[in-house]
Every structure is written in structure tokens, then in C-alpha cells.
Amino acid sequence: MIGLAPICFLQHLKPSVASVIAATPVIDKVLQGFKKEELLSDNSLLRQLFQVLCTQKEIDYQKCGHGFSFALRGSDPDELEPEFLPELVAHYPTSTSRKNGVHFSQVALTEKFAQFDYGPLKNVAIYNAISPPNYDLGLVKMKIALLLGNNDGVLSIEDTEVLRYKLPNVVDYHILPYKKLNQLDFVWGRNMDKYLFPHIL
Template identity: 45%
Template structure:
């Protein structure tokens, strides 16, 4: 009993002691810190969401614009928090015209022209809207501001799924993208492992509980649970073991060498930063129904919305853009088996690569310590190959 009391005291003490951290730098401030000028551009979607788009200005930028799109509960920050070793700044340093987007619901997309972000209507979206509305508006903005006819798109995790949504539902956007470089591609979710598979199994029950509690926003940047998480994860030794070794690695695959203890504070300052409960449910439906399809509202509402009893599948055969699939052998979220299903369905896969690094997990693609060694050479090879990226 005494041991438990001492342990609880230490946790409370450390939560208090580490509770006075400075407010983390935003994307523009991080870019400035490393010597880059960054523009912040406001994008307004067709349905009224207000998103922040970042442009890293480089005097050497003469190449086709490169747009980076983040994964679930993430933001543009994921592409820059490793500083000069991050992908966005590495691309800029090599003369690429770099643009970094955000989807609605994260800390850079929590505004609307008339909806209150604390209202239920604001959070009535999933990854379908990320693709159909957000990505389309971002691409059009980049093309308008640069005068370019096409972009090169790099997506991490969900940042790939939204491209399949966009190009299958609005086929004209196939002509606006040279290539999608899909890092840790997410589409089919049929071969997940515990604990993710177990969470998905009980997701219908969790969804019912969330609706009873009227929980629309999850893992919000300023939410109580995220603030507690950030303070706890900073506790030396205990925080790293619990938050990274036990929690994050159990979900994404373990890779101690690429996620050092000193990176914990930076990581949790910028992840997670919010999405809708509906977004998580939609991905769970994709897994449970074994179909990459529209959101399932139930038979009655499906008839009202789709005039069908079941939501239609996204037509991946209509995704005509070139796609390069880069996969991690140790990725528990984007498994080799599920990416194989995606590869079979996409008509124009120009490159498929399992990264040779055996421990490559889901987050190594955006925040690994040595990305410049095991990942970036493949990305530059694709971007510099005319047969992959020519207009």
C-alpha cells in the first residue's frame, strides 16, 4: 500500500512539475527557427471550412509544386518538427516548391465561415470530406498561386486515402496530380493486428457511447485529455515507457532507434491535434465491412442520403494518377497485406517498395530520426524520375 502511495505521489508531483512548458511553436515559427520564410495562406472549402495552408519559400524553387498531406489526428506540423531533418525542409533545401496542407478539425482547421466549432454540425465529417472538399480546395489554391498545371502529392497514412477519395469521386483531379507518393498507404484495413484490431471490433459500442456523451471532437489540441497526456508523457522514464514503448509502438510498430526519449516532448506537443469521432468510425467501418466505401449511416439514412441500402464503394479503378507505394515491413497500421490489396485495385502503380529497413514502422515515415538515410533517397529518386513525374 505504501509503495502504491509513493508511486501515485511521484506521478502527481511530476505532472505538476512538468506542467509549465512553454507553448509549442507553430508551423511558421518552426520554419523561421530554421532559417526559412513561411507563408500562411487561408483556404476556404466549398462547404465553408477555413483551413491553413503553408508555403515554404525558397529562392531556388523552380520545380513542380510538392504538396504534403498529413495523417489522422495530425497536422502540417508532422512534416517539420524534425527541423532540418524533416521532409518539408529537406525538400525546400533541395530547391523544391513546398506546400503543406491541413484537413478540417485539426488545430489549423478549426474554423468555419458560419458554423461554431463547438457545434455538432461542425464535426459532421470524415475522411470523405477531407478528400472531396479539403484536398480539392488546397490543390486548386496551389495551382492558382503558382500558375502550375499539376502538383506532386506526398501523403502519409490518411493523407493517401483522401487522394483516392478525391480522384475517384471528382475524376477531373486526376489531371491535376502528377504522382502520389504514398507513404505508409492507408486504404484497406483487413489485416490489422491487436490491439488495433480489438479496438475496431468494439468500435460500434464505442460509437454508441460517444453519441450518448455527445462526443463529436476527439483528441482536440486543447482538450483536457490531450493536455493531461502531454504532461504525463514528459515525465522522465515513465512517460517514454508508457506513451511511446507501451502505447504508440503497440499501435504503429516498435522502433526504438528512430524515436529517442528526447523527442517525446516535441512529438506530443504536435500530436494528436484533433479530428472528428465520425472520422475514426469511418475507418473502423472500412475495416469491419472489408470495403473502402462511403460512410455507413445505417439502412434508413443510407436510403435518404445515397438512395441505397449500403454505401457505395469508392471506384479505385477511376484513380488514374501515377502512384508510388512505399511500405514499412514493421508497420502495424499500413500492413504489407493491406497495401497488396490496394496495389491490385489501383490501375497506375508505377513503383512499389517495401523500405529495406526491417524495423520501419508507421511513424518512421514522418518523424524517424534518420529519415534522410533510409527514406528520403527513394522520395528524391521518384521526384527526379521524368517517367514518374512529367507533366
């Protein structure tokens, strides 16, 4: 298995991600209040706002990117050129479940890669324990390659090192040499045939 920009531990958060994590309880209550289980659905106001603003010629590429994307993912205008922005906003940001967002926040706040925390009473019913159990990464036996970049807005090299040493069969751990490489570049970077594909193949 090849993990591109793998995230399991969130102990060294960048400020922009820490802000989102801190706001998660409020976001969760708002979504529950509106009986919404999907975050950033295709028809959500935030997603539509992102798509409208970032396809206007008057809106600068950097303003759009830094306002909505680069702060969380990392900026790299050489790989993700302004002409590609309409294509990007047609597919990004993608939706996720409310529960997944809360779980991501739990992993960051507890500094544990554990199953979902339903609260003590429900945890006892589900896990037979007050706290959710940690995922046992020692049980992952397949060969794994972990590939990451230096300019990622979400993951940190330190957290990926933790993952590296908890997995028993990491056969390749590689920080790609291109210094601006971020999460979006792995999917949409225009020069990945130079930086990424040769390493995978």
C-alpha cells in the same frame, strides 16, 4: 502522388488495432452522449494525460510509448529517440472527427473500402442503395507510388498489396528495407535522409 504508409483496406489487423476497432461502437455512443464530434481534441482528457505522463522523467520512454503510441504505430527507438518524446507529444496524437473514427471502423469490419454507412434508410436517401457504394479505385488515373515499412502497427503488407492491385497506375511499390520502419518514422524518423528521401527524390 506518393502514398507514405497508405491505408485503404483493413483486413489483416494487428491485435492492438483490432481492440480499438472493437471498442469503436462504445466510444461512438459515449462521444454522442457528451455531444462531442471531435476525438482526441487538443483539450481532451486523454490527450492531456498523454502529454503530462509522457513528459515526466519518471515515466520510462518504452512504457509511455508502448502504452500510448507504439502499440498502434510500431516501435522504433533508433529512429524516434527518447529525447524527441516531448516534441512528439506536442503534436501527437492528432484529433479526428467522431464520424471519421466510425468510418475507419466500418472499413475494418466490413472489409470494404466504401463510403460512410449511415444505416439502410439514410443510405437509400443519400446513395439510392441500402449499402454504401465502394470507392472505385479504378477511376484513379494519376501515377502513384506506394511506400511502406515492415514495422507498421496499423497497416499490413497484405492489405497494401490489395490496394496496389486495385489502383490502375501504380508506378512504384516499395517496402523500405529498414526493418523497424513504422508510420511515425515517415514523418519524424531521424534517419529518413538515408532510408526514405533518396527513394522519393
